Amino acid sequence: MLPNLINENAVAVINLGKAYRIGVAEKKEDNLVSAIVKSIIGPIKNFSKIKSLKTVNSTSNESDVFWANRNITFNVKQGEVLGIIGKNGAGKSTLLKMLSRITEPTEGRIELQGRVASLLEVGTGFNPDLTGRENIYLNGTILGLTKKEIEERYTSIVEFSGIEKFIETPVKRYSSGMKVRLAFAVAAHLDPEILIIDEVLAVGDAEFQRKCLGKMQEVAGKQGRTVLFVSHDMAAVKKLCTRAILLQKGTIVYEGIPEHVVNYYLQNAASIVNDNNNFFDNAKGNKHFELTQFELINEQGNIIQIAESGKQLEIKLYYKVHETGPDPVVILRFKNNLEQVLFTCLSRNSYDGIMSLKKEGSISCIIPSLPLLPGIYAVDLFCKYGQDVTFELEEALKIEVEKGDFFGTGKLNNDMQNGMIVFHNWKVD
Amino acid sequence: MKNLTKVVIENSSKKLFDFSELFRYKDLLYFMVLRDVTVMYKQTVLGFFWAILNPFFQIVVFSLIFGKIAGISTGQSNLPYPVFSCLAVIPWSYFASTFTASSNSLITTAPIFTKVYFPRMIIPIVPIFSKLVDFFISLVILVCVMLYYKYVPGQNVWLFPIPLLIIIISSAGLGFWLSSLALQYRDFRFAIGFFLPILMYLAPVAYPALKVKEQLGNTAYHLYALYPLVGGVEGFRSSFLQNQIFPWDIVAISGASAIFIFITGALYFKKMEKHFADVA
Numbered sequence: 001m002l003p004n005l006i007n008e009n010a011v012a013v014i015n016l017g018k019a020y021r022i023g024v025a026e027k028k029e030d031n032l033v034s035a036i037v038k039s040i041i042g043p044i045k046n047f048s049k050i051k052s053l054k055t056v057n058s059t060s061n062e063s064d065v066f067w068a069n070r071n072i073t074f075n076v077k078q079g080e081v082l083g084i085i086g087k088n089g090a091g092k093s094t095l096l097k098m099l100s101r102i103t104e105p106t107e108g109r110i111e112l113q114g115r116v117a118s119l120l121e122v123g124t125g126f127n128p129d130l131t132g133r134e135n136i137y138l139n140g141t142i143l144g145l146t147k148k149e150i151e152e153r154y155t156s157i158v159e160f161s162g163i164e165k166f167i168e169t170p171v172k173r174y175s176s177g178m179k180v181r182l183a184f185a186v187a188a189h190l191d192p193e194i195l196i197i198d199e200v201l202a203v204g205d206a207e208f209q210r211k212c213l214g215k216m217q218e219v220a221g222k223q224g225r226t227v228l229f230v231s232h233d234m235a236a237v238k239k240l241c242t243r244a245i246l247l248q249k250g251t252i253v254y255e256g257i258p259e260h261v262v263n264y265y266l267q268n269a270a271s272i273v274n275d276n277n278n279f280f281d282n283a284k285g286n287k288h289f290e291l292t293q294f295e296l297i298n299e300q301g302n303i304i305q306i307a308e309s310g311k312q313l314e315i316k317l318y319y320k321v322h323e324t325g326p327d328p329v330v331i332l333r334f335k336n337n338l339e340q341v342l343f344t345c346l347s348r349n350s351y352d353g354i355m356s357l358k359k360e361g362s363i364s365c366i367i368p369s370l371p372l373l374p375g376i377y378a379v380d381l382f383c384k385y386g387q388d389v390t391f392e393l394e395e396a397l398k399i400e401v402e403k404g405d406f407f408g409t410g411k412l413n414n415d416m417q418n419g420m421i422v423f424h425n426w427k428v429d
Numbered sequence: 430m431k432n433l434t435k436v437v438i439e440n441s442s443k444k445l446f447d448f449s450e451l452f453r454y455k456d457l458l459y460f461m462v463l464r465d466v467t468v469m470y471k472q473t474v475l476g477f478f479w480a481i482l483n484p485f486f487q488i489v490v491f492s493l494i495f496g497k498i499a500g501i502s503t504g505q506s507n508l509p510y511p512v513f514s515c516l517a518v519i520p521w522s523y524f525a526s527t528f529t530a531s532s533n534s535l536i537t538t539a540p541i542f543t544k545v546y547f548p549r550m551i552i553p554i555v556p557i558f559s560k561l562v563d564f565f566i567s568l569v570i571l572v573c574v575m576l577y578y579k580y581v582p583g584q585n586v587w588l589f590p591i592p593l594l595i596i597i598i599s600s601a602g603l604g605f606w607l608s609s610l611a612l613q614y615r616d617f618r619f620a621i622g623f624f625l626p627i628l629m630y631l632a633p634v635a636y637p638a639l640k641v642k643e644q645l646g647n648t649a650y651h652l653y654a655l656y657p658l659v660g661g662v663e664g665f666r667s668s669f670l671q672n673q674i675f676p677w678d679i680v681a682i683s684g685a686s687a688i689f690i691f692i693t694g695a696l697y698f699k700k701m702e703k704h705f706a707d708v709a
Contacts, residue, residue, distance in 0.1 A: 020707065047614075050613060050614055050708075051613075053613065053704075053707065053708050097543075097706065098438065099438075100545070100546055101436070101438055101546035102542070102543060102544070102545070102546055102706045103703075103706040103707055104438070104439075104440055104703040104704075105438065105439060105440055106440060107440060108439065108440075109437060109438060109439035110436075110437070110438040110439070111435065111436070111437050111438075112435070112436045112437075112438070113434075113435050114434065115434060116436065116546075118545065118546070120544045120545070121544045124540075124541055124544045124545050125541045125545070127464055127468060129467070129468045129471045129472075130464060130467060130468065134463075134464070134467065137460050138460045138461070138463075138464055141454070141456045141457040141459075141460045141461075142457060142541065142545055142547060143545060144454075144547065145456075146453070146456045147456040147459070147460075
């Protein structure tokens with residue numbers, strides 16, 4: 001029995017699923033005769049392969065069918081801003097493509113009340129040889145506006161883009177920033193009842209981003225429009241959305257207020273990095289003082305898989321002492337993806353006094369405001385007695401960092417990855 | 430909530446043609462055509478002269494090879510071969526360029542329609558209109574050739590929009606068929622380039638259609654007209670000629686055939702449409 005639609009639902013998604021056919025590795029021929037036979041029957045095989053690309057249905061249960069989305073059910077009320085989060089490959093884009101009518105669901109249904117505009121990309125259909133003005137009309141009509149509607153908004157679009165001077169210049173002479181401005185200006189004036197956005201805020205400079213965020217808030221809040229917003233940007237989801245859903249492996253695993261969903265995501269998202277805790281056995285050294293396990297813990301004391309930039313991160317290391325020694329020291333050395341050392345946490349300098357260790361226990365290194373940009377970082381671990389290295393393991397753990405509001409300004413370091421952020425202030429006289 | 434459009438999306442939606450939606454997107458068609466026309470000759474030295482040069486050289490070559498060397502008769506003693514070939518090359522060129530562009534249209538537009546929803550039917554239709562600009566420009570050659578040979582068009586000249594319409598309808602129909610086929614089976618891209626010259630020799634471009642009647646008989650002649658370009662090209666040419674009866678029989682057969690291709694093409698396109706984003 002399908003749930004009945006309540007009138008005020010702007011979007012109702014019922015048991016939605018989408019299957020794709022994925023390539024399956026073919027057997028390699030190892031002798032000349034079978035290779036020749038294979039090349040002769042090749043066209044027939046190719047034909048059935050290409051033909052089958054579109055013949056996936058809900059009863060298909062073949063090995064090369066992949067369900068990008070399955071059993072997705074949710075409602076969005078009019079005026080709500082729904083955040084959709086999840087790792088890459090969790091099915092966010094497929095869901096948006098179905099909501100935007102670009103691809104048809106394999107099963108289930110979507111009901112949309114009102115005019116939909118979807119922005120899976122900014123500047124779709126921009127032609128480099130046309131001028132800014134011509135592209136406003138082309139892009140606007142592609143996004144579903146009529147000529148008359150664009151004419152009414154034209155002045156406002158140009159003003160919002162801030163490139164009045166170049167409006168009669170071919171777009172190929174524009175800088176990439178100018179192109180994005182113009183494209184977003186058109187998108188911002190669509191004025192739909194339901195707006196579907198995919199990460200479009202992750203482009204452009206900070207000032208322009210703030211302008212876009214402001215425009216989005218205006219659309220969502222004041223005008224009572226419904227927004228579906230996919231993002232990797234946890235701070236933006238928390239700030240803009242009234243509700244959020246978390247996708248994992250194509251289905252909704254958590255739904256609720258954004259704060260909770262984001263926290264749940266950061267804690268539980270299956271981490272791609274630290275899958276092997278026995279890895280610590282590979283360490284070099286005499287292991288008189290060794291580390292056996294680690295945990296990443298957030299400010300609230302929960303174990304997390306992904307850290308958030310600018311938030312407190314506790315790295316809890318479990319140790320064992322087989323033979324005691326003088327002056328135990330623990331070193332964490334953080335490296336970026338280019339294996340450059342970014343910074344080192346050396347307990348000899350930062351721990352007040354001398355560590356007194358038990359036979360077994362834990363040592364926590366607490367970083368109050370994680371100064372790392374989004375990315376994946378490796379941490380080398382060392383244990384020493386004085387200068388004697390008892391435990392040495394390069395890339396002992398990996399930390400995945402998500403975007404966060406490091407400076408507490410509401411602005412995010414969107415365009416930067418894999419590096420450090422340093423706290424600083426500005427003074428303007 | 431009042432008068433909000435409600436859209437239901439599910440597998441194999443029943444709705445066949447949404448004409449009101451197509452009408453709502455008419456401005457998109459307009460701007461896509463405008464884009465094609467504006468961009469076509471950007472950064473070329475000769476610009477719109479290319480629309481004249483292309484058929485012009487074809488007419489020169491045809492007049493030399495078929496008119497002079499092969500000595501193909503135009504069927505009328507007072508009709509010079511260049512006038513004869515000009516009247517066929519111009520509508521043929523329009524068909525050839527439209528057919529090629531329309532068949533490839535989905536492949537070239539894939540970056541747009543995999544990101545935004547709009548009625549996909551617009552895509553193969555765009556070249557039908559944008560190439561008309563070239564067609565009307567190339568009519569300049571026709572006027573020049575006729576002036577040069579002091580050839581006055583016959584009394585049927587006002588009938589030329591009918592065969593032109595046959596060409597338009599059949600290229601749109603073939604565009605529907607081939608664009609959706611070529612998107613999934615890229616073989617068609619190669620096949621189109623290969624078959625186009627064959628299609629030209631099949632059409633009465635270099636020779637009069639009546640030649641077929643003379644050689645193969647009346648039945649074969651009418652079967653021949655099932656190829657819409659027969660009625661299209663021959664009808665276009667006949668309407669300009671003096672002392673020529675307008676070939677209503679083959680125009681009617683070709684017209685019916687063109688409408689058949691158009692309707693089946695549109696139905697096939699509509700059936701395949703939902704898979705476009707998945708196979709693109």
